Amino acid sequence: MKEKPFGYRKSHSEPGPGDGGRTGSWRVRRPVIDLEKCIPAKRNKPACFTCWVFCPDNVISRTIPPVIDYQYCKGCEICAEECPAHAITMVDETIFIKE
C-alpha cells in the first residue's frame, strides 16, 4: 500500500451550512410573516428589512417579501419582537406537524 503524505489529515474545516444539523427542529414556535402588514411586501419595494438585519441565524432573506428558511430557523422570535409593523406572529409548531 502506498504511504499517505505526511500530515495529510488535519483538523481543517470547510465552510458549509448545517454544521449543527437541521436546526429548524430546535423550534417550538414558528415565525409567520403576514404579508398584509410586512412593509416591503405591502409597498412592493425594498424597505424595512429589520427582520433580516436582526436574524441571528441568517435565515430570513432580504427579498420582497422576505422568506424564512424553516429548515434552519431556530425560532428565537427576535424577528417577531423587532418587526416594527408587528407583521410576524409566532405559531405553535404542532399545527405544522402534518406538513
Place this chain on the structure above:
Amino acid sequence: MASKTTILTLPEDELVHPGNRACAGCGLSIAYRIGLKALGRDTILVVPPSCLTVLQGLYPIAATQLPCLNVTFASTAAGATGVLGALRALGNTSTTVAAWAGDGGTSDIGIQALSGACERGEDFIFFCYDNEAYMNTGVQRSGTTPQGAITTTTPFSGKRQQKKDVPAIIAAHGIGYVATASASYPLDLFDKIKKAKTISGPRYIHIHIPCPAGWGFDPRYTVKIGRMAVESGLFDLYEIENGKWRLTGASRKLIAGKRRPVKDYLETQSRFKGLSEKRIDKIQKEVDTKWEGYAQAMSVKRDQDGPEPE
C-alpha cells in the same frame, strides 16, 4: 465620517452559514454576522475558545466562510500578530486580520498578549464580544461581569466587584481607534468596523452582547435588552479616535435626552434577581455620576470647539 449605512445599503453577502450551533437568539450571532459583512471576504480571522468556537462549527464543517485560525485561549492577539507577520513576509499588505475573542478571552486570560500586541502596534482589528461571563463553559464570572450579576461562580448574591473597563485599558496604549458597540445596534457596529478598516495599527472594538441563556431572559428579547443597556446608560456607545473620545449614536442622544432607569434593565434578567433595592440605587447613582461627568466633558468641549456635527 462617511455616510451612515442603512439597512438598505448593508451588504447582502452573507459570510455565516445557517444551521450553526449557536443558541437561539444569540446576540453574538447578530454581531458576528454583521461584523463579517463589514470586514469583507479579504479577511483572516483569529479566534480563541469561546461560544464563537462552537458557532463556527465542529470539524470538518465550518459555519464561517472566511479563513480562520483557532488558537489557544491566551494567545489570540499573538496569533493575529503571527498571521500579520507571515502576510508581511509573503508580501500581502491588503488582507485584513481580525481577532474575535470573548470577554474572558480578552479581559482576563488574553489581556497580556493583547497588551503586548497593542504596544507593538500590530496592524489588526481586535473584537471583544462581551457577554459578561464565561458563557461557553457555563456562565462563570469574568473580569467584565457587571456587579450584582449572578453567575455559576457568584451563585447567590452576584458579583461584588465592578466590571473591568477593558476599552479604557486598551485606549491607554494610545492606539488609533477604540470603539464600543452593541449587538442591538448593528448599523452602528457596521460603520465602526468600516471606519476601523480605514485606520492602521491596532484597533479595538468592544461589543456588548446580550446572552439569553447566561443572563436569564427569553431569546426574543435579545435585541431589546441590549438596547436597554444603552438607553439606561449602563453600557455606552463611543469611539476614541486618535485619543479623541466621543459618544456615538444612541448614547450620544442620551446627553440631551432622558436615560431609562437602570432598574428597567436589571429587572429583565434573572442574573440580577439577587439585587436589593439598595444595590440597584447604588448602581443608579454610579451611572448618574458617570453621565454627569460625560455632560461636563461635553459642555467643556462644546465651549472649545462649538457644536459637533452628528
Place this chain on the structure above:
Amino acid sequence: MHIIESGNVAAAHGVKLARAQVIAAYPITPQTPLTEKLSEFVEAGEMKAQYIPVESEHSALSVCIAASSTGARAFTATSANGLLYMVEQLHWAAGARLPIVMCVVNRGIGAPWTVWNDHQDAMSQRDAGWIQIYCADHQQIIDTVIQAYYLAETVSIPVMVCYDGYILSHTYMPFELTDPEKIDAFLPPYKPAYALDPAHPANLNTVTLPDIRPDIRGHMAPGYMEIRHDLHVDLRRAIGVTADIDEKFSAAFGRGGNPFLEPYRCDDADVIAVCLGSLSYQLRDVVDALRNEGIAVGVAGVRLYRPFPDQAVVDLLAGRKAVIVFEKALSYGNQGALYGDIKAALYPCTDRPAAHNYILGLGGREIQTSQLLEALRTSCKTPDAIGDDPVWLGLKM
C-alpha cells in the same frame, strides 16, 4: 569559511541560512544572544525576516504557530521556564502539524532559580509530539538548524534543536559557515499544503469530535484520535526521513553521517556510555583514557531523541556487556527518561546488556572529567554489580 563564535551565534547563522521568515522570541538566559543576533541580522538588512519582539514565550510560539499556518517559515528559541511557559503551544504546534523550528538552549528549571545547564527543560517535553535533536558542538548546531527545517517541512512536525546552555551557547568554537547559495540548493522553500488564504477559506483546528464524521461532501472525516494517530505514525516515519536528510546533507557538505547516535570507539566496546548533548564529547576524552588502561569502552551521543531511534539503539547496544547512561535530567520519582527509553528498546533482545544510570550536572553542577573517568571505570570493571537505581554523580553533601 570558518568563524569562531558562540553556539548561540552558530544557531543564529543557521536560522539566517535557512531563511526563516518570521522570528518571534522573548528573552531568557542563556538563549538571549541568539535572538539578539537575529534581531541584528534583521535590522542590518542582512536577513529578510519579520522579527517580532513578543511579550512572553507563550506569545512567541503563538506567533510562530500563526505565521506557519499562514505559510511563513517560522523560528523561535527559548530555555527552561520559557519553554515551560510555552507548553500549551508546544502541544498545539505538533497537533496542528506545523513545521516550526525552535532552539532550546538547555537550562535547569526552577524552583529554585538556576540559569545554568541541564536537560530537564526539553526532556520534560519529550511527549509533546515534537522532534527533538540534541547537538554536541557548534557545527552540529548550525547544521542541525538547517536540516531541521528540511525535516520539519517534509514531515509536517515541529523540531526542537537542543543544545547545552552556556557550555555550548556561550562557548566560542570554530565552525564552518556554508555559502548561502549552497544552503539554498539544499533546502527548498517552505510550501505548505494549505495556508490561511481568503481565496480558499478553511477553519483550522476547530473542535474535533471523539468520533469520525462526514464532511460537506458526505465523505467521512477523521476524529481527534485518527488525527493524533497520524502524528504518531508520521513521527515514526520521520526516523527514516531524518536519515535521508542526513545523507543528503553529508553528500552536499561532507558533514554528518550519524543522525541517530554518534558513536565513538564503540566497534569493539564491551561497555558503551550513552548521553545527550556536549557531554558525549567530554566522555570521548574519558573513553580515550580508559582505553589506555585497557578497558574496551566507547561512548555514543544520542542525536535524535524524539522520535526515539530504537532500532539504532538496539543495533548499537545489544550484545554489549553494559550500557551506562549519563543524564542531566530525570523523571523525578523514577529514573532518567533516556535510561528508561534505552532499556525499553533493549527489552525484546535476548542479549541485552546490563544497564546503569548516572544523574549529573543538574543546575549547572560542574561535571569534572576526572569524575566521569572514575564513574565509568567503576561501571566498566563491575558491570554485574550495577543496580537499577540512578546514582547521583557529584553530590557534595
Place this chain on the structure above:
Amino acid sequence: MNQNVIQIRWHGRGGQGAITAAKIIANTAFVSGYTGVVMAPTFGTERRGAPVLTSLKISRGKIYDLSPITEPDIVVVLDHLLVEEANVVSGLKPGGLMIINTPRTPADYPFPGITVATADVTTIAAQVGLPPGIVNTGIIGAFARAAGLLDIEDLARAIEVEFTGKKPKRNAKSAKVTYDQTIIGGQ
C-alpha cells in the same frame, strides 16, 4: 586530561575586555594551525568591576572536553590586584606560566615552580595614547612574548581587525610595545 590541549585561564574584571583578548588569541591560534579552539567566558552574570574568568583551550586537534579549566598551563592576569583577590595560581600546573599586568617585576611574585612574566601594560597603554584602563590589547603582547605560541605580528593584525573603528593602530601598538617590554622571570 588530553595532554595535547594548552589550557589558558584569564583573570580580569567585568568590562576589562578579557573575553575580547581571549577571542583575538583564539582566532589567531586557529589561523595559525590550532584547529581546536575553545573559549568559554564565565558562565553566569558578569558585572562591571567584579572578578571574572575566561577559559581558552587551544590544540592541534579538535577539543572535546568543554569543562572549565581546573589545571591551567598558563594563567593571564589583567590586573595585579587580582593576584591575591582571586587566587589566580589555583591549579596552575608545575612548570606553568603566569602573565601579570603589573608595574612590579617577576621577582615580586615568588610562586614556587612557576614562571612569572610581567609587563606594565597599564602604563604602556597610556603611553601609546589609549584611554585609561584599556589593557586587553597590551596583555596580548605579553602573552605572545611569554608563551611563545603565536606570532606577535599575526596577533597585532588580528587586533587591528577586531578594533576596527576603535583606535586599531594604537591598540596594536600597545601589544607590540608590551611584547618588547615583557620581563620573563626564572622558575
